[in-house]
Amino acid sequence: MIGLECKLLVRTIVLIGLILTLFSSALLSVVSVVFDVPEGLYGYHSAFAGRLNLAAADTTIGEVKEHAEGWAFGVRAGLTSDVAVTGSKRYTLPVCETHDNPFPNQSVTTAFALMAENFVLVEESIGFRPEGEWPTAPGEAAITSLFGNSVGAKLGDTVKVGEREFLITAIIDSDTLDPDRKSLNAMPIRSAYLCVDGNEQLDFCYLGYSDSRLLRSDSVSLKEAGFTVFLTDATVAIYQNIDLVRAFFSAIAAVLAITALFILYCLIAMFYRQRRTQICRMKLVGAREGTIAGIYCTVAVLLGTVAIALGTAGSVLFNLFFMRLCSYLFEWEFASHFHPIVPFELFATMVVFVLILYAIFSKKIKNARIAEEVKHE
Amino acid sequence: MISVRGLKKEYKTGEASLFALGGVSLDIKEGEFVAITGKSGSGKSTLLNMIGTLDRPTEGTVLVDGKDLSAFSGKQVAEYRNKTVGFVFQSFYLEPSYTVYDNVELPLILSGSPSKNNRERVEAALEAVGLISKIKEKARNLSGGEQQRVAIARAIVNDPSYLLADEPCGNLDTANSENIMHILSTLHAAGKTVIIVTHDPEDARKAERIVTMSDGLVVSDVENTPIPAQTEEKEVV
Incomplete structure (x- = not known):
């Protein structure tokens, strides 16, 4: 019948x-409003970055792998899924990508985009191999080795973002990337991911050099501990409104x-x-x-x-x-x-x-x- | 036994109201073959609908085997239509896209009958109406007479006590009408209580009791010596 x-x-x-x-x-939008989830139609485009940030916040590498696999599955199925959820917490990361491409001959890519494109967290052997321990608590952070070498940052250093301090517990070795995949993202990674333990107003920070052409005069900038932290105009615009x-x-x-x-x-x-x-x-x-x-x-x-x-x-x-x-x-x-x-x-x-x-x-x-x-x- | 008491059905159209049934009382014993006849608009189909729970009376009661139909819950009504009564209509009321088998099996599925027993019961019902050879045909591909026989098979597949037929020969030619009436007579002879609504006196005379209605009231209720329906099996299409 x-x-x-x-x-x-x-x-x-x-x-x-x-x-x-x-x-x-x-439903997505209603749920996000009713339950005060900070992502609506605007936020969950940065699902993978959210996952990475979550790893820094309160999950283990095993959980990150699960999330990454879930995400990879979602992509293969033609869907995409924001599975950056642990317990009742959801992390939303505004996207930090600049309009002004400072490297016209190269794609501007942030570390999370690099990771996202290569599924590096699915298999440790082909993924980033962190030196130190992945951040497991609020106030800890991981940075890339390229970034660390550029500024001389090492494990145990402290990064100060605004009034918050973050302990670098892991340095992600960019050279352990699969060579083929690495070539797709050849530009030096000058970014780091900092945990702000679920603070909805500032989940993600883009770190760069103060002399970088990425810097713009109207960016929110703070010079602390040798780093310049700025949010892109887009991010600021979203959060201010x-x-x-x-x-x-x-x-x-x-x-x-x-x-x-x-x-x-x-x-x-x-x-x-x-x-x-x-x-x-x-x-x-x-x-x-x-x-x-x-x-x-x-x-x-x-x-x-x-x-x-x-x-x-x-x-x-x-x-x-x-x-x-x-x-x-x-x-x-x-x-x-x-x-x-x-x-x-x-x-x-x-x-x-x-x-x-x-x-x-x-x-x-x-x-x-x-x-x-x-x-x- | 069916016991109808003071049955009224009022239709309201704006200020005016029309009584399709004006207080009908009637008893139909088990095993009877009753023809309800009368002119168009006399209330005969309305009465049959009340007995079959297809419509609700404005006033009065219908007791079937001692149970008041108006007190039935939705579940009881469904069970009553499924197991106690079988319906046959002038327009056949089959599912045209289903096969003959699917149409006849439907009441069994709804009654929760184990599917392994269904085929046997469906085939038995189709044997009773002489349509076993068409079991795989789509209902829409059958002739009117054949469709009506499928409708009868569907009506009897769950072995109900009462068979309610509303103008079962209304859309059929004489030969097919004879055949349908013969099947109904056979079912009656096998112990079913058959109630048919018809405006055709010829069909009515095949019943053993003729109830005549006019203006929503029973005006005559007489015993009848049934004229046997055509007994020879005709190949009618």
């Missing part, structure tokens, strides 16, 4: 995909949610009209409302699985559009160019979708009048 329904309902896939697209985008950003995306989320609900209801109503006779036939031979709704919901889940793929693709395009728009209007910057949708959030979207479908559909099925349907046929 379900197989038959599947055949009959294939044409609804596109519509369901559209709904899931809207729902997933809306964090409430505005949240309000902006919350409004979009609300519109998306209402639109999605409207479309969902229309779809159910349309579907019910198409299927009323069939529903009445089933009721006639003893099917209960829940049974009928269950059959259609099962079909919806099966189709929804397909639709999630479409919805994900739609979300990616949708958010790419926003990323471009924001970059253009506000000079905000995003390093990764895909929209990570966490499996949990996809699942939650599916559950919400099916529950709404079940509730509305059951009610409609209950009200289906067999006698009238028979009369009309």
Whole structure:
């Protein structure tokens, strides 16, 4: 019976995909606002950086590997996932990539991008081999060897960022990179990752030389302990307007949610009209409302699985559009160019979708009048 | 036994109201073959719908085997439609995209019958209506007479006590009508309580009791010596 329904309902896939697209985008934003997660549509583009930062904060290298594998899996599956979650903490890292490429002949890449592109944390043998111990507590930091050599920083040194001090517990040996992959990222890495133990306002810092052309006069700069710390304009812009950003995306989320609900209801109503006779036939031979709704919901889940793929693709395009728009209007910057949708959030979207479908559909099925349907046929 | 007491059905259209049933009382014993007849709009189909829980009365009660249908929960109503009564309609009411087998099996699936037993029961029902050879056909590819026979097979596959047929021959030619009435008579002879609604006096005369309705009321209720339906098996399409 379900197989038959599947055949009959294939044409609804596109519509369901559209709904899931809207729902997933809306849900992501609503969840981020309701639970005060600092990532919304703007934050989770730096998922891998978040993971790295998390490693510095409160996870072990083993957990980092798991996260990295999860991330790699997400990429291979065509999805991207922000799995930088440990316990109840989520870390969001604004992206630090400059508009002004100081090395026109080379790609400007930050260490986390380098790592992200090479999956270096998946296999230790081909990845970064840290000297010292990976940071395991707030207040500890890892830097790259290139950066360390450039400034003479070594294990045990202290880096001061603003009022916070960080102990360098690990130096990541850039030379242990796979040569082939290393060649893709030939420029010297002048960056370090500092743990700010979940401070939402400053999770990530980009460290560079004071004489670097990356520096801009309007950057936030601090000269402490021989280092210059600056945030890119984009990062500063986002954090200075964090409430505005949240309000902006919350409004979009609300519109998306209402639109999605409207479309969902229309779809159910349309579907019910198409299927009323069939529903009445089933009721006639003893099917209960829940049974009928269950059959259609099962079909919806099966189709929804397909639709999630479409919805994900739609979300990616949708958010790419926003990323471009924001970059253009506000000079905000995003390093990764895909929209990570966490499996949990996809699942939650599916559950919400099916529950709404079940509730509305059951009610409609209950009200289906067999006698009238028979009369009309 | 079906016991109908003071059954009323009122339809309201704005200020005006129309009584499809104006207080019908009727007893139908187990094993009877009853034809409810009358002109169009006399309330005969409405009465059958009430007995089959397809519609709810405005007033009055329908007791089936001592149980008040209006007190049934949703689950009990579903079970009643599935196991106690079988329906046959003028428009067949089959799922056209399903095969004959799928259509007949549906009540069994819904009753939770073990699927390994279903084939045997479906085949038995189709044997009873002479359609075993069409078991793999899609319902939409069958003729009207064949579709009605599938509908009867679906109605009896769960071995219900009561068979409710609303104008079962309304869409059929004479030969197919004879065949359907013959099947219904056979089922009656096998112990089923058969209630048919018909406006055709010829069909009604095949029942052993004829209830005539007019304007929502029973105006006559008489015993009848049934005229045997055509017994020879005809190849009708």
